[in-house]
Amino acid sequence: MSIEILMPALSPTMTEGNLSKWLVKEGDKVNSGDVIAEIETDKATMEIESADEGTVTKLLIKEGTESVPVNSPIAVLDGNNDQLTEKGIDKITEKLNVDSLNNEKKDIEIENSNPNIISKNQKNKKLEFSNYQSITMRQSIRDAIAEEMRKNESVFVIGEEVGEYEGAYKVTQGLLDEFGPSRILDTPISEHGFTGLAVGSAFKGLRPIVEFMTFNFSMQAIDQIINSAAKTLYMSGGQINCPIVFRGPNGAASQVAAQHSQDFSSWYSHCPGLKVVAPSNAFNAKGLLKSSIEDDNPVIFLENEILYNQKMEVPEDTNFDIPLGEANIALEGKDATIVTYSIMVSKSLEASEILKKDYNLNVEIIDLQTIRPLDSDTILNSVKKTNRLITVEESWPFASVGSEIVNIVQREIFDYLDSPIIKVNSADVPMPYSSVLEKKYLPQVQDIISAIKKVCYI
Amino acid sequence: MKKKFKKEDYIKIYRKMLQIRRFEERAAQLYGMGHIGGFCHLYIGQEAVVVGVLMTIENNDSVVTTYRDHGHMIARGLEPKKIMAELTGKQTGYSNGKGGSMHMFSKKNNFYGGHGIVGAQVPIGTGIAFTHKYKKEKQICRTYIGDGAMNNGQVFEAFNLASLWKLPVLYIIENNMYGMGTSVDRASAGTDLFKRGEAFGIKGTKIDGMDVFKVIEAAQLAGDYVRSGKGPYILEVQTYRYKGHSMSDPAKYRTKEELESYKVNDPIILASKEILKKKILSKKDLEKINSEIVQEIKDAAQYAIESPFPEEKELFTNVYL
Numbered sequence: 001m002s003i004e005i006l007m008p009a010l011s012p013t014m015t016e017g018n019l020s021k022w023l024v025k026e027g028d029k030v031n032s033g034d035v036i037a038e039i040e041t042d043k044a045t046m047e048i049e050s051a052d053e054g055t056v057t058k059l060l061i062k063e064g065t066e067s068v069p070v071n072s073p074i075a076v077l078d079g080n081n082d083q084l085t086e087k088g089i090d091k092i093t094e095k096l097n098v099d100s101l102n103n104e105k106k107d108i109e110i111e112n113s114n115p116n117i118i119s120k121n122q123k124n125k126k127l128e129f130s131n132y133q134s135i136t137m138r139q140s141i142r143d144a145i146a147e148e149m150r151k152n153e154s155v156f157v158i159g160e161e162v163g164e165y166e167g168a169y170k171v172t173q174g175l176l177d178e179f180g181p182s183r184i185l186d187t188p189i190s191e192h193g194f195t196g197l198a199v200g201s202a203f204k205g206l207r208p209i210v211e212f213m214t215f216n217f218s219m220q221a222i223d224q225i226i227n228s229a230a231k232t233l234y235m236s237g238g239q240i241n242c243p244i245v246f247r248g249p250n251g252a253a254s255q256v257a258a259q260h261s262q263d264f265s266s267w268y269s270h271c272p273g274l275k276v277v278a279p280s281n282a283f284n285a286k287g288l289l290k291s292s293i294e295d296d297n298p299v300i301f302l303e304n305e306i307l308y309n310q311k312m313e314v315p316e317d318t319n320f321d322i323p324l325g326e327a328n329i330a331l332e333g334k335d336a337t338i339v340t341y342s343i344m345v346s347k348s349l350e351a352s353e354i355l356k357k358d359y360n361l362n363v364e365i366i367d368l369q370t371i372r373p374l375d376s377d378t379i380l381n382s383v384k385k386t387n388r389l390i391t392v393e394e395s396w397p398f399a400s401v402g403s404e405i406v407n408i409v410q411r412e413i414f415d416y417l418d419s420p421i422i423k424v425n426s427a428d429v430p431m432p433y434s435s436v437l438e439k440k441y442l443p444q445v446q447d448i449i450s451a452i453k454k455v456c457y458i
Numbered sequence: 459m460k461k462k463f464k465k466e467d468y469i470k471i472y473r474k475m476l477q478i479r480r481f482e483e484r485a486a487q488l489y490g491m492g493h494i495g496g497f498c499h500l501y502i503g504q505e506a507v508v509v510g511v512l513m514t515i516e517n518n519d520s521v522v523t524t525y526r527d528h529g530h531m532i533a534r535g536l537e538p539k540k541i542m543a544e545l546t547g548k549q550t551g552y553s554n555g556k557g558g559s560m561h562m563f564s565k566k567n568n569f570y571g572g573h574g575i576v577g578a579q580v581p582i583g584t585g586i587a588f589t590h591k592y593k594k595e596k597q598i599c600r601t602y603i604g605d606g607a608m609n610n611g612q613v614f615e616a617f618n619l620a621s622l623w624k625l626p627v628l629y630i631i632e633n634n635m636y637g638m639g640t641s642v643d644r645a646s647a648g649t650d651l652f653k654r655g656e657a658f659g660i661k662g663t664k665i666d667g668m669d670v671f672k673v674i675e676a677a678q679l680a681g682d683y684v685r686s687g688k689g690p691y692i693l694e695v696q697t698y699r700y701k702g703h704s705m706s707d708p709a710k711y712r713t714k715e716e717l718e719s720y721k722v723n724d725p726i727i728l729a730s731k732e733i734l735k736k737k738i739l740s741k742k743d744l745e746k747i748n749s750e751i752v753q754e755i756k757d758a759a760q761y762a763i764e765s766p767f768p769e770e771k772e773l774f775t776n777v778y779l
Contacts, residue, residue: 156592182592188622193615196581197588203570204520204589224612227575228582235561237554238776240570272777296779 003052003079007061009070010041010048012254013305017041018066019074028056030077037074042138042309043170054079129315137279138308140286141171141247145209147318148293149179152207155293156183158198159211159248168213169249169308195221195246199228202244202298209293212248215264215302229298230273245292247301250278251342251394254306255438258430263395265341268300269372269404275324276371278302280345282312284369287322295324304343327375329382333362336388336452339379339405341368344392344443351448363452371401376408383409387418388455392448397425422451468738471513471670473747475505475726478529480748480755481538482701485528485545489705493763494545498559501529503700506725507632508533510673511600514681520590522570522583523602525560526632526699530602534569536562538755542762550765554772568597576637577610579603580629584616587627587690598626598684606637608651614658617690621658624689628680629655631694632667638703639711652694662692668723671732 007017021038024030035047036056054077061074068074135143149155156179161168163176163186176184187194191212198208212218218225229242252261269276275297279285285303292299314320330345331352338348345367355361364382368375383389389409391402402423409421427441463471482500489498501508504526512533515521523530531541536552544551544562552562560574570586573579583601590597607613608631620627631651635642642649652662661683665676673695680693698720702709709717733739739747 185623188615188618190615190618192612193581193584193619196578196612197585197616197619200522200570200582200585200587201589201592202585203582204586206589206592223575223578224581228573228578232561232563232571233779234776235553235557236563236565236571236776237552237556238779239553239565240563241779275778 001079002057003054003077004073005036005050005052005075005077006071007068007074008039008048010039010046011043012256014041014070016067016069019061019063019068020045022059022063023047024056024059026056026059030054030056042136050077052077052079129317129320131316132313133316134311135282135314136309136311137282137285137303138169138171140282140312140314141289141303142173142175143314144286144289144293145172146175146178148290149175149183151318154205155207155209156185157209157211158185158187158194160187160189160213162186162211167211169305171303171308172211191217191220192224196224196228198244199224199242202229202242203232203240207243207293209245209247212246214253214260214305215248215250216260216262218246218248218264225268225274225298225300226271230271233297234273241296242298243296245289245295245299245301247289247292248303249305249308250302251304252306252426252431252438252442255433255435257433261431263302263393263426264300265302265371265393266395266400266403268302269374269401270399273298274372275299276302277324277369278304278342278371279307279369280330280342280367281307282310283314284322284328284367286314287320288324288369290321291324294321299324302342307343307346322369324370325373325375326369327378328367328369329364329378330367331363331365333364334386335361335363336390336455337364337366337379337382337386338390338392338448338452339366339368339382339402340392341371341401342394344394347443347445348392348448351445351452354445354449355452359453359456359458361452361456361458368401374404374408376405376412379405379409380413384413384416387416389417390422390424390448390451390455392424392443392451394426394443397423397428400425419455419457422455424448424451465738467513468733468736469747471509472726472729472733472739472744473751474509474512474533475670475729476748476751477538477755478505478509478532479726480751481532481542481758482528484755484759485542486701486705488542488546488759488762494559495547496558497525498545498705499526499703500699500701500705501526503720503725504632504634504667504697505529506670506673506729507630507667507695507697508602510667510670511630511677513674514677515600516681516685517597518568519597520568520570520583520586520599521602522579522586522599523572524576524579524604524607525572525574526604527560527562527572531562531564531569531572534564534567536564536567536569537758539758539761542758543765546762546765547767548762548765549768549772550761554776555768556772556776576604577607577612580607580610580613581616581619583629584620584625584627584690587620587625588623590626591623596685598628598681600628600630600681603629603631604637605631605633605635605642605651606640606645608654609637609645614654617655617658617660620690621655621660624687626684626687627690628684629660629690629692630677631692632697633694634697634699636699636703636711639707639709641711650694652692655690655692660690660692662694664694664696667695667697668720668725668728670725670729
């Protein structure tokens with residue numbers, strides 16, 4: 001009986017991987033637990049083991065093949081055991097060609113958003129850079145850190161697994177090699193302690209970049225972020241500032257459940273003294289992070305794990321930056337405005353295509369980029385033009401960033417509104433684990449489409 | 459190793475302790491009159507700790523402390539009138555009236571607060587020490603900790619980091635016997651607080667904090683140890699606060715007899731006895747110093763009362779740089 005070996009998912013957000021090496025050949029006998037191949041993900045190279053016993057009858061994917069979708073067959077075993085897979089041999093042989101492989105167990109975010117739709121409409125392109133390179137957001141963040149560290153000796157990186165491990169999400173890859181352990185500091189798992197230490201060093205003139213493995217763990221340190229970093233300039237009558245960046249992945253990844261999936265944008269935006277930045281693609285991640293590191297105030301830099309792997313053309317120029325406090329009009333339109341940030345920009349762009357195709361609606365999409373200070377002028381000017389507004393964000397609905405935008409818009413330009421404003425948020429519950437419930441919890445393209453139809457009375 | 463003191467050293471020690479005492483007495487009076495609001499934590503009884511340590515400070519070292527900070531600022535050389543002006547919420551105060559009793563800073567004097575959250579200053583002071591090491595400076599950072607903070611988690615996270623990275627930080631535990639109304643033995647499993655660094659490989663000692671000369675001696679040794687690059691050190695100083703935790707605390711959790719037993723060893727009386735015994739100054743000299751300080755503090759209070767309040771527009775300044 002034949003058993004197909006599938007490309008494994010080696011992390012919650014992995015959708016594809018490179019088959020870097022076969023450690024068995026056709027005809028070899030394998031036992032369960034034997035290492036059969038090396039798979040390279042965006043984070044690491046890992047060995048995979050066979051779960052079944054048998055003889056390798058066919059290696060379906062050639063060594064060195066890149067971007068093999070998760071859950072596609074990579075080899076066939078002539079197994080001795082009952083196999084778990086429901087697929088028959090006929091189906092396997094149909095899929096011998098890698099190009100025709102379909103990812104049958106698509107992850108939710110893949111099914112529900114097209115990650116290739118990212119904002120190409122960055123107004124900062126007027127800066128006219130001569131050279132661009134296509135890189136992922138993970139690389140653009142790393143490049144921004146490295147460039148700023150080369151410019152200024154006072155900049156250093158501190159956090160868990162940032163050095164020798166090269167980052168839990170491989171964002172700090174290569175930094176230890178270039179800058180050494182005195183500037184790339186691996187810490188123990190003591191968020192409260194190392195955050196306070198970094199804040200103290202910033203009071204004294206250094207410019208730390210604190211990496212939280214995820215922002216969920218920043219709650220361990222939130223007293224130092226709010227009470228020390230954000231307030232001391234004010235409490236000292238302007239004497240002591242805190243030039244520090246807190247960065248890391250924020251919001252939902254994929255099926256990591258309630259304690260590891262939370263959007264902190266509104267928590268931190270609530271606090272005067274902090275700036276809050278949320279990039280939506282590799283381009284603005286680099287420009288915004290460089291501005292954040294150069295800023296003399298504490299900046300909360302909220303990344304999104306699902307976006308880490310998305311590529312975009314990014315200027316190579318080391319002087320490229322995007323000013324904080326300026327929103328970007330990711331898509332121009334006249335019928336309704338969507339105000340959004342981070343990963344929801346991609347989902348909004350995807351919704352905009354459907355709205356155009358099916359309803360002939362041209363929506364305008366504002367990517368906030370910086371949440372605090374908020375670029376309310378750009379929002380107000382857009383709503384004056386479109387007269388209709390929805391906000392789209394991943395956070396919980398109560399007292400969210402969208403809530404404040406609703407307040408500003410009704411207060412400043414009440415008469416321009418042709419319909420009530422609708423907020424699209426996650427469900428008002430802790431994040432569930434099950435993929436079906438997770439999908440229901442998060443704002444989806446269809447939710448955005450429904451909200452736009454509602455404000456347009458369609 | 460006994461440190462040799464010159465006459466001016468004795469005068470400085472006496473003057474500083476007295477300055478703190480008279481300042482705090484006046485602050486209590488102004489609080490009662492309604493000129494000072496909010497929380498106000500007085501340092502009376504603990505003067506020998508900060509003044510003793512002050513005598514060992516070199517190279518304009520950094521310092522960070524808790525919210526019981528008025529005495530620390532005076533010791534550090536900040537002007538009493540500007541401290542008092544901050545207490546009264548005036549524009550002329552160190553934080554332009556925006557910090558108050560618990561939040562005062564002087565970057566010029568390497569005084570990094572004045573922190574209102576118990577324990578928060580410990581990682582911060584460790585980070586200031588980190589900066590000294592990062593920049594290859596000779597300075598160390600003295601980080602004061604109340605006994606109450608010695609059961610706060612971030613303190614131990616900071617101890618671990620300081621020892622792991624051999625940071626030049628001297629932790630000084632001011633053990634005044636009570637964290638607010640809870641005595642050390644009711645709060646701490648194991649009351650030898652200086653031993654709490656042992657698990658991290660941090661050495662420590664405990665000394666009598668009512669005798670300024672003993673504090674100087676111990677602080678000198680501890681400071682030298684830290685400055686030599688061996689990493690952090692913990693100095694526990696046994697002291698006592700005469701007043702309640704803050705102005706609103708009647709301190710009913712302790713007996714009058716207990717308070718009196720400490721007042722017998724009053725740090726200022728002890729120092730003056732030593733000065734008289736050694737015939738460094740006469741009783742008359744000491745009285746003269748006292749009356750000068752009384753006047754200085756009176757002037758400071760007057761300055762604070764007469765100074766203008768911040769203008770309303772100040773509400774919106776210093777939020778961002």
